[in-house]
Amino acid sequence: MLRSEEALVIKEVKFEGILLAIIIPRDHSHDGLSFFTPKDLSLQLGYMKYPANHHIVPHVHKTVQRSVSTTMEAILVKSGRIIVDLYSQDKRYVDSEELVQGDFILLVAGGHGYRFVEDGELLEVKQGPYVSEHVDKEKFNEPPSLTSADSSGHENT
Template sequence: MPSSSTVTAAQLSPVQQIVHNSEMLALILSHRFAEPGIHFFTPNELSQQLAYMKYDAGKTIPAHVHNPVHRDVFHTQEVLFIKKGKLRVDFYSQEQEYLESRVLEGGDVILLVTGGHGFEVLEDLEMVEVKQGPYMGDQDKTRFSGISSSQATIAG
C-alpha cells in the first residue's frame, strides 16, 4: 500500500529527489538534463556524490590526484546508469513499507541513498551499477518480499 503524501518529488523536473519523512531515498537525474557547467546534486554528508558536467570542446580540467582521506561509510549507496531499456524502481521505507515506483529509461541515472528498493525490468535492459565495496554477500543487505507489478503506483 503506498504511503499517502509522505513521498515527494519535483514532478517533470529533470532532477528529482525522492523524499520520505524528510529523508532522501533517491535522486534521479533524467536523460533530459543538459545544463552547461558542473552541477552537484547531493549534499556533502552523503558517501556518494552525484554531479553532471557539460563542457564545450577545448575545456581543460587540471590534472590531479586524489589525496588519501579517511571516510566512515555506514550505509551502501548505489548509482545506476541506465544505458538502454526501461526499469521500474520500487521505493520502500527503511521499515520495508512500499511507498511508490518510478520508471527509468536509457540515459537516466539514479542515486539510491536510503530506504529499500526493488526493481522490475520492463524492457531489455543494460545498466551500470557503482557502489562502495567490497560486496559482503548476505551481510550487505536484508531481502524482503516486495510488491507485484499490479501493485505498483508509478509516480512522476
C-alpha cells in the same frame, strides 16, 4: 517516446524528510559543474558540461579516512525500460519510478527493487568493499500492487 517537460527536471524522492533517491533524466543538461548531493553523503553525484577545448587541471584524490555505514547505489539505464520500486528503511512502499535508456538514479537510503518492463541493461556503481549478500543485503517481500500502495509521508521534489 516523447518526454514531458516535467521529466527533464531532476527529481528527489523523499519519505518523512529522508532522501531516498535522486533521479537525473536522460535529457537533463546545464552548463558548468554542479553537485546534486549534500556534502555529507558518502557518495557524491555531480554533473559537468563544458565546450570543446575546456580543460580540467590534472589532479589526484588524496587518501582520506572516511566512515561509510550504508551502501548507496548509482544506476545508469544503458538500454530498455525499468521500474524502480522505492521503500523506506523499515520496508514500507513509498514510490515507483519508471526509467528509460539514459536515465540515472542514485539510491541514497531505504530499500529498492527493479522490474524490467523491457529487455534492459543497467550499469551499477556502489561503495565497496563487498562483504557478502548475507551481510550487505536484507531481502523482503515482492513489490506491492501499485493500486494498494500506501504512500503517506511521500514527497517528490
